[in-house]
Amino acid sequence: MSETTAILPAVTDAMALEAESVSAWFGDHKVLDRVSLAMPARMVTALIGPSGCGKSTFLRILNRMHELVPSASLAGEVRLGGDDIYDTGVKVVDARKKIGMVFQKPNPFPAMSIYDNVVAGLKLTGTRVPRTGKDDLVEECLTKAGLWLEVHDRLRRPGGALSGGQQQRLCIARSLAVRPQVLLMDEPCSALDPTSTRRIEETIHELAGEVTIVIVTHNMQQAARVSQQCAFFLAEQGQPGHIVESGPTDRMFGAPDDPRTADYVNGRFG
Numbered sequence: 001m002s003e004t005t006a007i008l009p010a011v012t013d014a015m016a017l018e019a020e021s022v023s024a025w026f027g028d029h030k031v032l033d034r035v036s037l038a039m040p041a042r043m044v045t046a047l048i049g050p051s052g053c054g055k056s057t058f059l060r061i062l063n064r065m066h067e068l069v070p071s072a073s074l075a076g077e078v079r080l081g082g083d084d085i086y087d088t089g090v091k092v093v094d095a096r097k098k099i100g101m102v103f104q105k106p107n108p109f110p111a112m113s114i115y116d117n118v119v120a121g122l123k124l125t126g127t128r129v130p131r132t133g134k135d136d137l138v139e140e141c142l143t144k145a146g147l148w149l150e151v152h153d154r155l156r157r158p159g160g161a162l163s164g165g166q167q168q169r170l171c172i173a174r175s176l177a178v179r180p181q182v183l184l185m186d187e188p189c190s191a192l193d194p195t196s197t198r199r200i201e202e203t204i205h206e207l208a209g210e211v212t213i214v215i216v217t218h219n220m221q222q223a224a225r226v227s228q229q230c231a232f233f234l235a236e237q238g239q240p241g242h243i244v245e246s247g248p249t250d251r252m253f254g255a256p257d258d259p260r261t262a263d264y265v266n267g268r269f270g
């Protein structure tokens with residue numbers, strides 16, 4: 001458990017996230033080159049592009065996970081609500097509390113109950129919630145994650161006994177428990193069947209009104225369905241990844257400025 005304790009915010013308060021001239025390296029291998037992107041509050045931003053162009057690395061930089069890799073380094077700024085999350089005064093645990101992450105593969109604590117899985121994020125980040133408020137918080141988060149109706153009568157059963165799609169929604173509920181301002185999602189549906197995928201997409205729609213969402217997806221239909229803005233990443237001929245163009249999803253799919261974007265979104269490469 002973290003040494004810090006903080007009171008849970010009363011409500012989720014979505015904030016804009018802004019990356020400015022972000023470059024990234026693994027050792028001396030540069031994988032991102034001066035990526036700038038504004039991710040407005042209460043909007044879904046989709047990061048798209050072929051494999052290896054640096055989307056996941058960029059996402060991990062947005063909540064300070066890149067620095068977990070020993071050889072990793074970066075340059076540039078990431079601002080949440082105008083404040084640099086890499087400022088020396090900002091604790092990593094506080095940045096990750098405000099900017100949550102949902103991974104490709106659902107990763108609930110399998111032996112832990114559904115209830116305890118939801119509140120696990122509070123313990124991990126040292127966030128205090130009054131004992132009497134925990135039940136309400138669990139219901140709130142499971143409801144927002146679209147799982148409450150399916151699990152409300154078996155909250156003490158293990159999280160690992162749920163289906164893959166339900167486990168992913170449990171992970172979303174766990175992320176929501178600390179009331180983050182931003183939720184990052186790294187291909188959250190790639191391990192799921194089409195029905196579970198639809199269910200997660202509905203959840204993303206419902207959450208978008210109150211939390212800023214950034215999602216990496218290889219699925220162009222999904223990017224078109226869930227996002228309001230897209231950023232197209234590309235790493236050409238051994239060069240580091242960069243953003244070719246970004247903008248409203250309708251324009252990125254309907255009339256992009258760059259022919260490489262048109263080729264990618266229309267499935268002509270990648």
Ligand SMILES: Nc1ncnc2c1ncn2[C@@H]1O[C@H](COP(=O)(O)OP(=O)(O)OP(=O)(O)O)[C@@H](O)[C@H]1O
Pocket residue numbers: 026031049050051052053054055056057058069
């Ligand atoms: N832990 C790591 N150590 C060294 N190199 C890494 C590491 N993680 C990623 N890379 C390299 O960084 C580059 C970008 O990888 P990244 O996973 O960010 O791309 P991506 O666009 O998310 O790919 P995908 O769509 O396949 O997940 C690749 O060249 C990859 O090999």
